[in-house]
Amino acid sequence: MPLNVKNRRKRGIRIAVTVLSGLLPVLLGFAILCMQAERTLQQSTRLTAEEAVHQFELMFDNTAEAARELLPLAGQRCNDVKLALREQVTRRPFVRSTNLVWDDSIYCSSLFGDYQEKINAGDYNQGQLLLMKGNPVTPDSALLVYRLSDGLRGALSALDGYHLSNVLRLIDRKTLLVLQVGPNWLSADGRFHDGALPLFAVAQNELASSRYAFTVAAGFPEGETWRYMKSEYPPLFSLLMFFGVVSGSIGHVLQKRAMSPRHEMQRAMEAAEFIPYFQPVVHGDSKQWSGCEVLMRWNHPKEGLVRPDLFIPFAEYSGLIVPMTRSLMQQTATLLAPLSASFKEPFHIGINITASHCKDLDLVEDCREFIQAFAPGSISLVLELTERELIEPTAMTHQLFEQLHGLGVMIAIDDFGTGHSSLGYLREFNVDFLKIDQSFVAMIGGDALSRHILDTIIELSAKLDLAIVAEGVETPEQSDYLTAHGVNFLQGYLFGRPMPAEEFINALSHH
Ligand code: C2E
Ligand code: CA
Ligand code: CA
Numbered sequence: 001m002p003l004n005v006k007n008r009r010k011r012g013i014r015i016a017v018t019v020l021s022g023l024l025p026v027l028l029g030f031a032i033l034c035m036q037a038e039r040t041l042q043q044s045t046r047l048t049a050e051e052a053v054h055q056f057e058l059m060f061d062n063t064a065e066a067a068r069e070l071l072p073l074a075g076q077r078c079n080d081v082k083l084a085l086r087e088q089v090t091r092r093p094f095v096r097s098t099n100l101v102w103d104d105s106i107y108c109s110s111l112f113g114d115y116q117e118k119i120n121a122g123d124y125n126q127g128q129l130l131l132m133k134g135n136p137v138t139p140d141s142a143l144l145v146y147r148l149s150d151g152l153r154g155a156l157s158a159l160d161g162y163h164l165s166n167v168l169r170l171i172d173r174k175t176l177l178v179l180q181v182g183p184n185w186l187s188a189d190g191r192f193h194d195g196a197l198p199l200f201a202v203a204q205n206e207l208a209s210s211r212y213a214f215t216v217a218a219g220f221p222e223g224e225t226w227r228y229m230k231s232e233y234p235p236l237f238s239l240l241m242f243f244g245v246v247s248g249s250i251g252h253v254l255q256k257r258a259m260s261p262r263h264e265m266q267r268a269m270e271a272a273e274f275i276p277y278f279q280p281v282v283h284g285d286s287k288q289w290s291g292c293e294v295l296m297r298w299n300h301p302k303e304g305l306v307r308p309d310l311f312i313p314f315a316e317y318s319g320l321i322v323p324m325t326r327s328l329m330q331q332t333a334t335l336l337a338p339l340s341a342s343f344k345e346p347f348h349i350g351i352n353i354t355a356s357h358c359k360d361l362d363l364v365e366d367c368r369e370f371i372q373a374f375a376p377g378s379i380s381l382v383l384e385l386t387e388r389e390l391i392e393p394t395a396m397t398h399q400l401f402e403q404l405h406g407l408g409v410m411i412a413i414d415d416f417g418t419g420h421s422s423l424g425y426l427r428e429f430n431v432d433f434l435k436i437d438q439s440f441v442a443m444i445g446g447d448a449l450s451r452h453i454l455d456t457i458i459e460l461s462a463k464l465d466l467a468i469v470a471e472g473v474e475t476p477e478q479s480d481y482l483t484a485h486g487v488n489f490l491q492g493y494l495f496g497r498p499m500p501a502e503e504f505i506n507a508l509s510h511h
Pocket of ligand 3: 414415435437438471
């Protein structure tokens with residue numbers, strides 16, 4: 001169908017829509033997988049942080065136990081208690097050194113015995129924990145000091161940073177972990193830092209201990225989400241690709257269907273774009289309007305008014321011609337029925353039908369409805385069957401034409417002379433009119449042979465006792481010739497072009 005030759009731009013849009021319908025589920029699925037991966041990583045860092053807090057608490061319990069046992073000894077002479085201090089260091093795996101304090105001064109140490117150093121309770125986070133870069137003995141090895149005090153008495157026990165960094169490193173090798181105590185923090189490589197905590201690019205999680213004054217921060221480096229997806233989601237990626245291809249194909253097929261000529265015509269029918277035009281048929285002698293032929297037009301929203309020869313063949317091929325004709329008949333009845341009273345003799349209304357209308361008896365019902373819409377006897381319905389496509393005489397078609405005749409429907413052979421209907425055929429279907437094809441009318445004024453063919457057709461129909469309609473009458477000369485030869489009805493631009501309903505109804509009142 002020429003209407004459906006789409007230009008390049010439309011093709012481009014179609015490809016874009018296909019690609020988009022394929023890409024959309026892939027992109028959407030990918031975004032969901034990204035979110036899922038981020039959630040999984042969040043959960044993972046939270047669990048790791050929880051585990052690290054738990055491990056640190058167990059270690060600090062061990063260290064705190066030493067301080068608790070030593071606190072009652074604070075105030076006693078160092079010489080008397082230094083062995084007790086050393087015993088704690090030896091017995092407890094996470095105690096590196098112990099000290100006794102009196103009035104914020106260390107006076108006894110497990111390492112040196114008698115020892116003097118002022119301490120500042122404010123340095124300890126919540127008075128309890130202090131993370132140090134090192135001490136005078138091991139200045140480059142971080143350590144954590146636990147402080148317990150009671151009035152002037154105090155006990156300190158220190159834990160080596162080595163154990164702490166081991167926990168940070170070994171709990172989960174992929175997760176970055178740090179231990180924060182007050183303003184200081186320790187990284188997994190055992191290094192001491194002060195100042196703000198580092199910001200992890202992915203799934204940052206901070207968790208404070210409810211029992212000791214420290215916090216653990218966990219997270220992943222930049223790009224971890226994608227690394228995780230690459231290692232965990234390949235089967236899901238394949239599934240996404242599969243969905244993409246399926247969805248793209250569905251998009252493609254749906255578009256093709258929506259753009260298919262059949263779909264386009266179906267749409268046009270639902271949108272009532274097929275409308276009737278009316279061309280008058282006049283009496284050969286008086287030139288009064290004796291009737292009209294209903295000609296279909298496609299009032300296309302973009303292409304404008306489309307000629308029937310561009311779409312009728314496809315309508316026939318796709319089987320849509322039957323409902324299209326039904327709609328045309330209904331529209332015609334609605335438009336012309338109000339004029340019933342003004343028709344002095346039965347007004348001939350010609351409707352074009354095709355062989356596909358003759359496959360069942362539905363046409364009888366359509367014709368009955370059409371006739372009933374008009375005042376009784378005010379019209380004659382004429383079905384025009386083109387001679388180029390003859391109807392096979394079967395039991396079915398006989399029954400059809402019998403019933404049509406019973407309703408008073410008349411039959412015209414359209415384009416007569418261009419096909420090969422036999423005498424038997426004309427009799428079999430009870431034909432009432434012959435419509436001489438316009439190519440013969442155009443021969444008038446031509447050579448003797450052409451005129452002879454036309455004369456023969458006219459003579460033949462006279463002998464068969466059939467009324468004749470001449471189509472395509474464009475000049476007065478043709479009109480005069482046909483009238484002189486006894487042609488009953490004339491149709492052509494000379495008397496009126498096919499016109500829209502309003503114009504036809506207006507003109508009808510003058511004829
Ligand atoms: P047709 O049934 O032979 O209709 C007559 C065609 O000749 C119409 O063309 C009409 O406009 C044109 N015509 C009328 N007077 C003159 C004239 O003086 N000079 C010239 N050159 N042409 C004239 P249209 O309307 O374009 O229709 C073309 C064909 O499409 C029709 O030929 C008919 O076969 C088909 N058609 C139209 N409407 C329908 C319909 O509702 N159903 C079916 N099945 N076919 C239809
Ligand atoms: Ca016709
Ligand atoms: Ca014709």
